[in-house]
Amino acid sequence: MIHPSTLKFLKDLKKNNNKPWFDANRKRYEEAKKDFENFIQAVIDQHGKKDKTIASLKAKQCLFRINRDVRFSKDKSPYKPNFGASINKGGRKAFNSAGYYFHLEPGQCFAGGGVYQPMPEELKKVRQEIDYNFPQFTKIIKSKKFKSVYGDLDKSPEFLLSRVPKGYEPDNPAAEYLKLKSYIAIAPLSDADLTSKNLLKKTQAAFDALLPVIEFINKAIE
Numbered sequence: 186m187i188h189p190s191t192l193k194f195l196k197d198l199k200k201n202n203n204k205p206w207f208d209a210n211r212k213r214y215e216e217a218k219k220d221f222e223n224f225i226q227a228v229i230d231q232h233g234k235k236d237k238t239i240a241s242l243k244a245k246q247c248l249f250r251i252n253r254d255v256r257f258s259k260d261k262s263p264y265k266p267n268f269g270a271s272i273n274k275g276g277r278k279a280f281n282s283a284g285y286y287f288h289l290e291p292g293q294c295f296a297g298g299g300v301y302q303p304m305p306e307e308l309k310k311v312r313q314e315i316d317y318n319f320p321q322f323t324k325i326i327k328s329k330k331f332k333s334v335y336g337d338l339d340k341s342p343e344f345l346l347s348r349v350p351k352g353y354e355p356d357n358p359a360a361e362y363l364k365l366k367s368y369i370a371i372a373p374l375s376d377a378d379l380t381s382k383n384l385l386k387k388t389q390a391a392f393d394a395l396l397p398v399i400e401f402i403n404k405a406i407e
Contacts, residue, residue: 186224186379186380186381186382186384186385187220187221187224187289187379187380187384188217188220188380189380190213190216190217190220191216191217191220191221191268191289192291192376192379192380194210194213194214194216194217195217195266195267195268195289195290195291196291197210197213198210198214198264198266199266199291202262202263202264202266203262203263204263207263207264214251217268218248218251218268221248221268221270221289222244222245222248223244224384224385225244225247225248225270225272225287226243226244227385228272228287228385228388228389228392229242229243229244229247229272231385231389232272232285232389232392232393235393235396236392236396236399238274239272239273239274239284239285242272242274242276244270246276246277247270247271247272247273247276247277248268248269248270248277249265249268249269249270249271249277251264251265251268252264252265253265266290267288267289267290267293268288268289268290269286269287269288269289270286270287271284271285271286272284272285272286272287272298272392273285280303280304281300281303281304281307281406282300282402282403282406282407283298283299283300283368283398283399283402283403283406284298284300284399285297285298285392285395285399286298286369287388289379291376291379292376294373294374294375294376294378294379295371295372295373295374296371296372296374296387296388296391296392297335297369297370297371297372297391297395298369298370298392298395298399299338299339299367299368299369299370299395299398299399299402300367300368300369300402300406301367301369302366302367303367303406307406308366310405310406311368311402311405311406312350312353312363313405314401314402314404314405315359315362315363315405316353316357316359316363318401319358319359321401322359322362322401325397325398325401326338326398328394328397330393330394331370331394331395331397331398333394334370334372334390334391334394334395335370335371335372335391335394335395337370338362338365338368338369338370338398339367339369339370339371340361340365344365344366344367344369345364345365345366346364346365346366347364348364349363349364350363350364368398368402370395370398372391374387374388
């Protein structure tokens, strides 16, 4: 579970997103960060029993910095009002491979993962694998376990092409998935879930349901 004081810190940070306030509350930040780190380590230790590719990870390798990169943003708020962790075989620095993600933000928390905006070559490989092995892919995403947690892969407009990519026919049975630019799934978590003793169990169930998707994507890329 996440300690209520961690959520309180993030809520307060959102209202006071400036360096003087952050400096004055640095001890609260350090405590909140440690709380989140401990939870992520528990997730790694638990899920690593099923996914050996993450078993040796340390939470510190997975946590993102709270400082925002404001160089190219109109929003100059210096801090993120959330904690995030990319639990990938290469840690947070891994790109173009599928992994798990946990987003801690009051009112907007979720567990999930996949591969987010892979480079063209890797994206091409994933689409080819889906086209070649669509029955296997369908079996994974239509499974009772996956559907009960995620429903489907995220088909938000920002992740979707308007038409099938070049080289595929519009009536391809896999067309709706070939149009995706990211292959991710998200399971929302309530604030009550965050402070519940069942949070670790619920997160583990979400990652367990996602594991076959992760393995399918990484097999395609590798």
